[in-house]
Amino acid sequence: MTKAWSFGQKVGAGFATVVALTIAMSGVAIYALKSAVGSKDRVIAVNAQSLIDAQKLNGAMEWRTGAARGFLLTREDRFLESMRDSRTEFTDVLRDLKLQTQTDESKLILGQIEDAERDYQAAIDGAVSLRKTDGPIGAVIRLFSDELVPKRDVFRQQVQALVSREERLMEEAKKASTDAAQSAISVVIALAVIAFLLAACIAIFLTRTLTRQIGVAVQHVQSSSAELQSAANQQVTGARESATAMNEITTTISELLATARQIAESAQRVAHIAEETAKAAKAGDQTAQKTRESVAGIKRQVDLIVTHMLDLGKKSQQIGGILEIINELAEQTNILAINATIEAAGAGDAGKRFTVVADEIRKPPTGWADPRMKFGRWSRISARQSTRP
């Protein structure tokens, strides 16, 4: 089947294969790029947002700690206001985190953070109440040191644990995305290598095929050139012979031309003679007309003679029948005479005169037999001719 393909078909099939591989490689690359982009988007949208929210929780916790310290130190209401704002922000961020969280571990950590925040807020509320009642500062400091600081540390540890977890998840997601992108890059590179190798193989195959076909074509062209050269040599030889023949023909034509001139002169003379002959022919025509009339008269006479001859033939045929009877009688007479001669010879001298009589009977009468026989033959011939169609 491959041998039946033309070179153009082979080139077209090679290009089609390379184009198909390129399209496949492009599809794979687009798919890998989309996967990498999706993975990165997921890292940015989920993991980074979770880390930011965790940091926001940490900030809100520190913001509340600072506001609690400020109120405890100054007893100004603005710190209470700031402390409520920080808690509101904390609550909102924690709600968002709960909504985003799907794993049990994260939900457990968020529950622990919520419990630690509640304990820490209860401790803060106790210290704030104590400070608002103008209690001794020493008691406030001890409360702060004994309850508030340990609960704050627990709360900070929980938040830090959430931050650390989110950082680890983001790193893992980043690594997975990088691995996916790297795999896509490897697949694309492999396809590119395969396409390159296939294109190289097709190019080598087409090059060899083209080289082989061109070699065969060159050999054909060489043999054809040799044949054309020999044919050209033969044509040159033939042309030379034709030229020689043309020279001979030219010479012959010249001679024919001279002969034709002579013939033309002769023809003129003949034409002159013909004119004279035509004049004589006119006179001859008149004579021929008279001759024709005479011949017609002779024909009528001949027809009349033929009619008479036919009648004469019929009569001769009748006379021939009579003559046959006479001939038969003559033959019998002759036999009788011979037998008489035999008998006379047997009679000796007494029979001599009888022998004479027998001889006279046997001999044909003078002047009678010959005309009779001639007439008999003539009458039979006439009868045969008269009976012919």
Added chain:
Amino acid sequence: MSGSLAIASRVAELREEFDQTFALPPSAQGGRELVSLLALRVAGNAYAVRLVEISGLVNNRKTVPFPSRIPEFLGVAGIRGELVPVYSLAALLGYGSNGDMPQWLVLCGSQAPVGLAFPEFESFLRIPPSDIHAAQQGEGVRDHVTEVVRAGAVVRAVVSIPSILQAIRGRIGRNGSLKE
């Protein structure tokens, strides 16, 4: 009318000439001693028979085939009130038979005539004896031929009838009587 008179005159002239022939004696007719012969043709060859050796010439006489052990015997024919045995002259001369029955017969012998059949009778000859010679060897001589005769430009072999009759009697002696 003139034609009829001429013919009547010519007939009278012929009759007168015929009658005058018998008015002269035989010596006055200038008759030398001539030998009478019958010229005939057998198997395409010219032959002659002496007239004195035969007793008659017959034409167109029917010969009835008769079974016999003699190959030359053709059959029997009724001639002059007698039953005559007929032999083939060509077979007796040594020629083969073509199967046709010859039309001519010469009768030989007076007491018990024998017919010799031959196909073609040519003419009646009267030849001077000087023209008859003894047959020489190398002239196509056959049995029963002892002489040849020159008649005009033709040389004919003269058949000896007695020799033939003797040969027939010899055959009959071996195979039976002549009457048989």
